[in-house]
Amino acid sequence: MRFGLGRFKNRKLPAAPPLQVRLRGDVAAEVDAGPQIATLPKVEQISDFHCVTTWSRLGVRWTGVRFADFYHTIAIPMAEPDPQARLVVFHGLDGYRCAMNLDDLLASDDVLLATALDGAPLGVEHGAPLRLIAPAHYGYKNVKHVVRIEFLKSRRGYRFPLPYPSLMDHPRGRVALEERARFLPNWLIRPIYKLFVPKAVRKS
Structure with missing residues (x-):
């Protein structure tokens, strides 16, 4: 069973989606970076996953390529993003999308484009064939089934796919600062x- 927001988790996806990642936006050239991503060196890391709805899963073992390696080795030479394109929007095959600041994506080596979980290739329930893993940011920023990455100079070209983006889509979403909402206080x-915590998580 796929986990996440019902609007997206209930959409039918191929059991083994192909690795196709289109680079678009404010770039000199739109390219498919899937074949090149597959050639980058893989790393393994153990990190915690924090959901914005207040639950966490600790010690998750991911395998993938560092976003920094992807950006410097593939995105810059192939797509040539505009130097002012500091907003990165990840689009999933299920229609979900979310934005991250490029500076946050490059700030740490633990930001991955993940291809495996606990030593096994990602299943469709966990985001196959590729998902973003940014442990310092809430889980809704960690887009599954990544098929397109856009580099944008302005947020005007980006729209969160759910109502009330000011409530549900903080511009950065950092866990340590509890950036759950843009305007509303944490209390x-x-x-x-917490009302959205899945029943299975509550029972555990």
Whole structure:
């Protein structure tokens, strides 16, 4: 069973989606970077996963390529993003999308484009064939089934795919600073988000 927001988790996806990642946006050339991503050196890491709705899973073992390696080895030479394109939007095959600041993606070596979980290739329930893993940021920023990456100079070209983006899509979403909502305080937003914790998580 796929986990996540019902609007997206209930959409039918291929059991083994092909690795196709289109680079678009404010770039000199639009390219398919899937074949090149597959050639980058793989790394393995253990990191924690924090959901914005207040639950966490600790010690998750991911395998993938570092986003920094992808950006410097593939995105810059092949697509040539505009130097002012500091917003990166990840699009999933299921229609979901979310934005990250390029500076946050490059700030740490633990930001991955993941291809495996616990030593096995990603299944469709965990984001196959490729998903973003940014441990310092809440889980909704960690887009599954990545098929397109856009580099944008302005947020005007980006729209969060759910209502009330000011409530559900913080521009950065950093866990350490509890950046759950752009305008609402945590004392108010935490109880609201807890209502969305899955029953299976509550029981555990």
